[in-house]
Amino acid sequence: VGFVVNSIEAVAARFAGSIGATWNHTIVHDRLQVVRVSFIHASNPLGTSVELVEPAGVGSPVERFLRGGGGLHHLCYEVDHLEEQLKSSRSMGGVVVRPPLPAVAFEGRRIAWVFTKDKLLIEFLEAAK
């Protein structure tokens, strides 16, 4: 689950505490997505992680969302076949708002972004091979 904030450093430790987790202080700068991100891993290893996202410069795709107050922003799902997923998403009326690009936060695995017909923003992450 992605959550957009103004400053990861300013909120991450407290944010983690509020969901019973701890922050590992690792922030990754993804220049292709123009964001900085940091994961708050659930205390339960099977639980869902929260990804804090902050804009990293002019034209960041989360800038406008942040001006609207920030907060819960997207869901991320890992998929075996990224192109097939995008084709399937399109067939259900979704729009691929950002094409597949390697993501430094995921060891170079590619991510792509879909905005579904029901206004859910989904980040699809290709599974490790």
Next chain:
Amino acid sequence: VGFVVNSIEAVAARFAGSIGATWNHTIVHDRLQVVRVSFIHASNPLGTSVELVEPAGVGSPVERFLRGGGGLHHLCYEVDHLEEQLKSSRSMGGVVVRPPLPAVAFEGRRIAWVFTKDKLLIEFLEAAK
């Protein structure tokens, strides 16, 4: 993860499809929370479920959020001790925006709502005894 919509019936099947899940067509009316809710269960039994939420009458707590466009709304965590969790949340600057009430969607287990200092809305659900 809670997601606010105008009409569960209108979107649930398609919403489920867009995250590779299926909808079980069960909608629960929670009169205490003034909402109707329905779960989209992840295909992976360990995955996070999406709870679709729609207002069920005047004064519903999600009405204003829906007017702002709806969408991702809250995270829900199960906790062993609800009162202790609320005390802990308050100590971190969170506000209990709705007190513990039994929830029909969770077999009468109680839920309470916290708005954290970092503007995350959390539904805490007491674990089954």
